[in-house]
Amino acid sequence: MGYSAEKLSEEKVFKDPVHRYVHVRDRVIWDLIGTREFQRLRRIKQLGTTYLTFHGAEHSRFNHSLGVYEIIRRIVDDVFRDRAEWDEEERLLSLCAALLHDLGHGPFSHSFEKVFDLDHENFTQEIILGDTEVNKVLSRVHASFPKKVAEVIGKTYKNKLVISLISSQIDADRMDYLQRDAYFTGVSYGHFDMERILRVMRPREDQVVIKQSGMHAVEDYIMSRYQMYWQVYFHPVTRSAEVILTKILHRAKDLYKQSYSFKHDPIHFYSLFEEKVTLEDYLKLDEAIILFYFQMWESEEDTVLSDLCKRFMNRNLFKYVEFDPAKEYKKLSELSSLFMKAGLDPEYYLVVDSSSDLPYDFYRPGEEEERLPIHLLMKNGEIRELSRESEIVDSISGKRRTDHKLYFPDDLLQDDTSKKNIKKQIRALLEI
Template sequence: MIEKVFRDPVHNYIHVDHEVIYKLINSKEFQRLRRIKQLGTTSYTFHGGEHSRFSHCLGAYEIARQITEKFEEKYPETWEKSESLLTMVTALLHDIGHGAYSHTFERLFDTDHEEMTCAILTNPKTEVHAILKQVAPDFPDKVANVIRHTYPNKQVVQLISSQIDVDRMDYLLRDSYFTGTNYGQFDLTRILRVIRPTETGIAFRESGMHAVEDYVVSRYQMYMQVYFHPASRSMEVLLQNLLNRAKVLYAAERDFFAQSSPRLLPFFEHRFTLEDYLSLDDGVMNSYFQSWIDGPDRTLSDLAQRYINRKVFKSVTFSSEDEDKLDILRNIVADVGFDPEYYTAVHHNFDLPYDIYRPRATKKRTQIEIIRKDHSLIELSQLSPIVASLSGTIHGDSRFYFPKDMLEETGIFATKNEEFLSYIYNDHFSPGEKNEN
């Protein structure tokens, strides 16, 4: 086919010269990703972060295309050329199963985007499946096995999912660009120059170690400064509480939800199909939330308008040993008329920036390997003091969310404002003794 190009702010041009890739991009399941935000509620904090899963998947594909092209040219003795199309296709489709407001929706309705991805790949009714079958009868299953980490070629699996893969490399650069931050920037060109396939997976030449080191630090900074931002998490909490309220109301208000949000009914009733799942996107959900503003339930209406109009909850951090004392704040919130079930929340965000392979760990990590001049492999943190300082250490915080109204000093809140703030010091919950404010 004649090469097609997509102009991209991160990679300049995304090149497509394989008919299967182009057909997949034009499938209805992949086009749906245009309507799913890459960053979910983070766009309510960083207003430029409106980019989609569609653009991210194209970017992951482009990195995979560049890597496989290089592997074919420079390492034919280690890289099987027949694996290149599989790698590029999986990179393109790795997020195709993400749903509307994916992670929040997943927790509430017990869905899993990786399982949904595999369902899209292997279901005979999807356009994606029909296109993949054109390559070979078993090709849809091969792509699904890479997603599941069960494909026997570890080179392919690690390029798609590891501690340094095409997914992470694209989303760090892309999210950094669109949020207007510099935390996620790293030298992709250098990393692509030093990456190479090995007998056990992928590794990086020692001459490019500092570019890999910079990538790990950039990932850590993006999580701390962007992905874990308190305001983004506040919107996630609002979304969670809003959908929880809708789930509770559904049994008694079926007619209202059937009229205002019909495509959610299969999820309320725990009987959804793949077709039901694919019918939802961020825009559909937002239109439902807007219709709930005019609904009969006061709590649902209020939470919906808070979410649509970005009326964020405020938060304070708390220590794990104090979590069982948070009822102090919940009771004060209840005293002014807010139901703590829907107007407060505990939110934990922690990340492990990097770790070595630990055979006994529940979630095993594929460590980053560096190729030394004598061709031996050594794990990254053994060479990098910076990465060693991050390795195996968990970073993040726990926050208690509550209505911003609690901080007002007038009206109904005035009588409880001082008491509420007496348990907070420097935006941290301190229940031991009341603090002077």
């Protein structure tokens, strides 16, 4: 029996608050979980700075990755088994890609990526294809197996059905994070009937389709996603924390380029600042490392870096007001000028942040961010795009919602003797 077919002598089980149990029977999956690269995900939060808004949101990318694996395991072992359209040889590839899909996330994920112009999917593929423990485990299946897993992650694998299980508008990734994030944040929005959706999934050549009888469960899933984005993922307090986090990283990078002498040398950041990040450098980064530096930088002589770090570590976040940059650009310019006069650098202390979401879109060839639609399998065998059948989904299809906020340190705008009049003008403009 080859490594790819090797089973554990006894099934391993992880207890899980969302799926109750995560079942592992395949030797390759168990070995992947034990690699240093996968264990690193325990030290990266699934929701970044959200724990500063919802105190329960301390769960990790490790939790989520196991959850996505478990959903895919149920699909390929229970729902798709013995169906003509499903190639059983793709089973292990689907399981490995599900488990490893978030392997390249860095600390505080998306905020971190923006500052240093990184892409976690590229790093995921690098880890899978590079000189890593993960690569050694995957290579035992077959010499070409790591390449196949990387192709699924990169959405270039020849079997589009396998890709759609992990990355589409109704995939295992979203089905896990909506429920998991709802559980740990304590909100009710992210719950939907996953059991029903799994029961009505059917494999087709290019993607999963949903039986017509399951349409209402899918409507519920899409509305859950919509609510989670606006009530949790785009929460203005979380965004305030992200703004400060981003500005800390920008400030440290700027100071490094100015040859500033740090009291606590940011050795883990050197390759990031110099834009020469190796895979080994990247794998040494996790949120414990980042928070260590933030704590050390609280005592830096640079007042901006010190202040921002204290704010983040002690949750003294920026206040916010509604703001439309398209209509209020003159006000922003005026505020920037007043901030400078008040001794506050607007680059770090006056920040416009925008959030935007498209809850569901149908396929529009050639457009940016092409999306495969969700298809329904009608009783007569016809395939129909979801929004053509669902009035609920049709009402939100293609409708992008955007929200803008202006963030600033309210505590530094309180009246004082030296800049009293200027700060009064700022507060009047901000209408606070």
